[in-house]
Amino acid sequence: MMLIKNATLYAPEYRGLADILVVGEQVVQVSAPGGSSALPNTKEIDARGRAVCPGFIDNHVHVLGGGGGLGFRSRVPELQTSQLTRVGTTTVIGMLGYDQSTKDMRGLLGKTKGFIGDGISAFALTGATLRHPVPTLTGDLCDDIAFIDSIIGVGEISISELGYGYDSLGPGAQYIAETLVQALLVGRLAGKGGILCLQVPPYFEQCLKPLFEMLDKSHMPIEQMVPSHVNQTDGYMADAITWGNRGGWVDVGANYRPDNHYARSTQPAEAVTQLIEAGVPLQKILISSDGNGAPPKEEKGEAVPTRANYGHVGSLHMVWRQLIEQDRLKPEEALTLVTSNVATAYHLKNKGRVDVGMDADLVFFDENWNVDTVVARGKVMVEDRNIVVRGMFETTILEGLK
Ligand SMILES: [Zn+2]
Numbered sequence: 001m002m003l004i005k006n007a008t009l010y011a012p013e014y015r016g017l018a019d020i021l022v023v024g025e026q027v028v029q030v031s032a033p034g035g036s037s038a039l040p041n042t043k044e045i046d047a048r049g050r051a052v053c054p055g056f057i058d059n060h061v062h063v064l065g066g067g068g069g070l071g072f073r074s075r076v077p078e079l080q081t082s083q084l085t086r087v088g089t090t091t092v093i094g095m096l097g098y099d100q101s102t103k104d105m106r107g108l109l110g111k112t113k114g115f116i117g118d119g120i121s122a123f124a125l126t127g128a129t130l131r132h133p134v135p136t137l138t139g140d141l142c143d144d145i146a147f148i149d150s151i152i153g154v155g156e157i158s159i160s161e162l163g164y165g166y167d168s169l170g171p172g173a174q175y176i177a178e179t180l181v182q183a184l185l186v187g188r189l190a191g192k193g194g195i196l197c198l199q200v201p202p203y204f205e206q207c208l209k210p211l212f213e214m215l216d217k218s219h220m221p222i223e224q225m226v227p228s229h230v231n232q233t234d235g236y237m238a239d240a241i242t243w244g245n246r247g248g249w250v251d252v253g254a255n256y257r258p259d260n261h262y263a264r265s266t267q268p269a270e271a272v273t274q275l276i277e278a279g280v281p282l283q284k285i286l287i288s289s290d291g292n293g294a295p296p297k298e299e300k301g302e303a304v305p306t307r308a309n310y311g312h313v314g315s316l317h318m319v320w321r322q323l324i325e326q327d328r329l330k331p332e333e334a335l336t337l338v339t340s341n342v343a344t345a346y347h348l349k350n351k352g353r354v355d356v357g358m359d360a361d362l363v364f365f366d367e368n369w370n371v372d373t374v375v376a377r378g379k380v381m382v383e384d385r386n387i388v389v390r391g392m393f394e395t396t397i398l399e400g401l402k
Helices: 081-085 105-118 141-147 171-190 209-218 234-245 268-277 315-325 331-336 340-345 394-399
Strands: 002-010 014-023 026-031 043-046 051-054 056-061 089-094 121-126 151-158 195-199 225-227 250-253 285-288 362-365 371-376 379-383
Touching (some): 002 331, 056 250, 081 089, 081 105, 089 105, 089 371, 151 171, 225 250, 234 268, 285 315, 285 340, 315 331, 331 340
Parallel strands (some): 121 151, 195 225, 250 285
Antiparallel strands (some): 014 026, 051 362, 371 379
16 A cells, blocks of 8 residues: 655646555545545655656557667667656557567567566557558457457558658558558457557658548548657648647657757647647647657768667656746646546556546656656656666666676
8 A cells, every 4th residue: 555645636637735545556545635544554655845647658669679770780779667667657558660570579568568567557559660461469460459458559550661652652541541440440349449550751741641531531530540750840740730620639759859850840849839729639639759769860961871869768758848847838738648648549548647546657746847756556666766666687787797
């Protein structure tokens, strides 16, 4: 048991001062301060002066490491648990990226189970960016979603990797449509979202246009897809505004920034403002890191890229804090983009809120919105800025022989 006292609670809506009682992995009571009494052997944390919020959900992370695309030396290492918890992320949705040659679904599921063993929550999407049909664990996309608990959808699937428009002319959109309907229907069978995460190369002004055409023809629900990093170019942002106004999710990429070598991108915090001002409902906007990948840098004048552009998972927290500090959104509004909206989009029933019956995924922030303490599934992972739980080999790798 754990009793968190005197928290300034954002659930994500502002709830004022509260005590939060945790039993096992769940929140069992939220009451006014002093409203809960601790039994013996209950861990008590006085959260006075700190905001307690739902743990962040990062919906797009290359947990095995991205492919790099600059030879085998640029294969990114696997993400470690404390890289997520130290930035307030307690739930991660992992997926393969463009390297489906040296990384596969077995590795992804192994990594997902490892995260769960460490104490955080982890889910996976079946598939990979480029290959159609997508690689799967069982040999069948529907079986993956139906029978593997951790697999909740499909992605990230590119409609046309690297911007060459050939796939967008027909087969790409057709394949997305086929995959979409399979994931949707088997998701209903298995009681999961069956959501499809889309990689949309924003070149040749195609962006989401083949998908609008596909939706117009098929009448499939737009909410089954999550287009990623919509702030990559102005053209993609324009399509994302239409997408959001038609009821679709729009996912802003926290690592897609001009100061992070994406010269044509809109700053993520500014992108959120632009989407809202253009009429996209706040509850349809998500932010993800697309972290632990390393696409080649977009260098001007270079025919062939020579450097990889690593995406930090910590960008999610950084952009979220910017939304508050730059007075773009109130804390409780900004929180929805990384907590409750994501849980709704991906049908994660026990995630994204602090309330009775929900998983005890909690982040405590200091007055400057720095991550102070993190609880994941009722277990303290970070306390007073010190990392309490690490992956099994993190310390050994970081500190070497002793
Ligand atoms: Zn990605």
